[in-house]
Amino acid sequence: MDLYLIRHAESQFNREGRVQGQLDPPLSPLGERQAQVLAQAVAGLQPEVVVSSPLRRAYDTARPLVQVSQAELIIVEELKELHAGVFQGRLWSELEREFPEAVAQWRSGNPDVAIPGGESRRQLMRRSWQALQKIHQLPHQVVVVVAHGGVIAAGLKALLGIPPQRNPFRLHNASMIQVHWPSEDPHGEKAKLLFLNRIDHLVQAGCPTESLEL
Secondary structure: OEEEEEEOOOEHHHHHOEOOOOOOOOEOHHHHHHHHHHHHHHHOOOOOEEEEOOOHHHHHHHHHHHHHHOOEEEEOHHHOOOOOHHHOOOEHHHHHHHOHHHHHHHHOOOOOOEOOOOOEHHHHHHHHHHHHHHHHOOOOOEEEEEEOHHHHHHHHHHHHOOOOOOOOOOOOOOOEEEEEOOOOOOOOOOOEEEEEEEOHHHHHOOOOOOOOOO
C-alpha cells in the first residue's frame, strides 16, 4: 500500500493562532485555496480511496480531492486531532497567563502528561496507530488520508518505531507525506517513509506556507 498522509488546509483557528484540538472551525479563505491546489496534486496519484477525519477542517480539505479523483470517501473517527482539553479555542498567550503550570508540563514533552480535560501524547499515539491499522486493512493500493498535524505525527511515530517522548515532526498545512507500507506487513516492520512535509504543490501555486501550529 502507498499511503499519502495530508495535514488539512489552513483553518480559521490556524490563522488566528488558536489551539484547535477537537473543536471544529472552518477553513480560512487561504485554506480553501490550499484545498483546491491540493486536489489537483492528488488527482495525479489516482487514489482509490480518500480517508478523512470527521472534523470539518479535514473533511472540507478532503472533499475537493474526492471530487477531482472520483475516489471513495471514508470517515474514520480515530483520526480526530488530540483532545486538547482546557487549551481548546485559546491563544497560547492566554494559556500561559491562565494555566502556566499546565503549559509548562505540556511543553516538557513528557508523553504521559495530559492536558487537563484532554489526552496525553501517548494516548494520541495509541489512537493514531489504531486508525492506521484500520486503514491498512483496506483492500486498496493507493490511499490518501486527510487528518491533523498531531494525529499524523503520532501515527508516524508509532508506525516507524519512534519513542513516544520524541516529537520530531512539525507539518505544514496542506503538506503531503508518502509511506510505502506492504499489505502483508500489519505491524509496520517494512514500512518506509518516502517523503515528508512536501509542499511543492503549494509553492508552485503561490500559496503561503507559514502555518505550522498543530
